[in-house]
Amino acid sequence: MDDLDGLGGSGQEKWCSGQRGIEIDARRPFICHDPIKAAGKKSFLRRKPSASDARVVEMSLTDKSYKQFGAVAARQKALDEFVFGEFGVRELIEFAKRLPALRHRLETPA
Structure with missing residues (x-):
């Protein structure tokens, strides 16, 4: 075993x-x-x-779970297109690179 x-x-x-x-x-x-x-x-x-x-x-x-995952995936795709639809790959990469700095600024007391 x-x-x-x-x-x-x-x-x-x-x-x-x-x-x-x-x-x-x-x-x-x-x-x-x-x-x-x-x-x-x-x-x-x-x-x-x-x-x-x-x-x-x-x-x-089970087949039921695969159908459920399919429905969730479709809703997630629609949400992603709504939120990030106007951004291209480069813009999303740049946005992701800036998130740690933003988090640091928000967590650091003024």
Whole structure:
């Protein structure tokens, strides 16, 4: 159980790799248990025991969750176009470069 993902890790880290889902080592507590449980109850997450190791639970997103992500992505794109639509790439890069200085000015007492 040392290298669940085959990527040479120690097995201590928890990982998510998109379509392959998330594998959780049942011997150690997983920090996101409550959100995962809630996502499962709302049919956003599919859980099934691993065929190769009974201590592992494989999780994957359901079609419902992919549709929800699609709707959110479309709204985010519309919002981005509304807020940043008149800016080109260069203007956005320049804006991003100036944000740390602005933050410093706002956090520093006058």
